[in-house]
Amino acid sequence: AQSVAQPEDQVNVAEGNPLTVKCTYSVSGNPYLFWYVQYPNRGLQFLLKYITGDNLVKGSYGFEAEFNKSQTSFHLKKPSALVSDSALYFCAVLDSNYQLIWGAGTKLIIKP
Amino acid sequence: EAQVTQNPRYLITVTGKKLTVTCSQNMNHEYMSWYRQDPGLGLRQIYYSMNVEVTDKGDVPEGYKVSRKEKRNFPLILESPSPNQTSLYFCASVGESTGELFFGEGSRLTVL
Numbered sequence: 083a084q085s086v087a088q089p090e091d092q093v094n095v096a097e098g099n100p101l102t103v104k105c106t107y108s109v110s111g112n113p114y115l116f117w118y119v120q121y122p123n124r125g126l127q128f129l130l131k132y133i134t135g136d137n138l139v140k141g142s143y144g145f146e147a148e149f150n151k152s153q154t155s156f157h158l159k160k161p162s163a164l165v166s167d168s169a170l171y172f173c174a175v176l177d178s179n180y181q182l183i184w185g186a187g188t189k190l191i192i193k194p
Numbered sequence: 195e196a197q198v199t200q201n202p203r204y205l206i207t208v209t210g211k212k213l214t215v216t217c218s219q220n221m222n223h224e225y226m227s228w229y230r231q232d233p234g235l236g237l238r239q240i241y242y243s244m245n246v247e248v249t250d251k252g253d254v255p256e257g258y259k260v261s262r263k264e265k266r267n268f269p270l271i272l273e274s275p276s277p278n279q280t281s282l283y284f285c286a287s288v289g290e291s292t293g294e295l296f297f298g299e300g301s302r303l304t305v306l
Contacts, residue, residue, distance in 0.1 A: 114293060124299060124300070125297035125298050126237075126284065126286075128295065128296075131293065131294065181252075184238075185236060186235065186236035
């Protein structure tokens, strides 16, 4: 079955440290992968996507994600976390019917 | 400015009282979708529409109706709301060339 897993409900990082939010997927064929961010009381906003090409994808707000085909992962990263990065992060994959399958979300907390 | 607009943003209602949540997008997108977001469950798709007069069920369609009479609007209808429909609802449209979803700000619905 096609699925997306975000194994951590919450990630805590000190400001200035690097952060990683994990995502693994299971989908047939070549995956189209997305990261979205939801700030408190707001709708989701697009961060970045992987369709094809370079495995390291750069997105908004200094975020990047690395596509690893052998590990079926698409982890979100940032070299130096900001308190304003605190939000809910969702990973998603486009399935063979062109429907998005969503992870359950990971709450990222950046402490000053 | 590219926008997806939902109304109302907040609503408290009682069991059985019909309500409609409106959604409008100004990007001429063909694909639109409704999601509900519940703690620990992430985003679940309710209904989607590939184009005018074309709608289809998502993962959790029970208790909901939609219509797509014109491209820009995609209202969500709760004919007889029940407390288990208390949730945060998001409308989204998709840029066909990028696959990116554009989300509304969300509608928080409480059914008493």
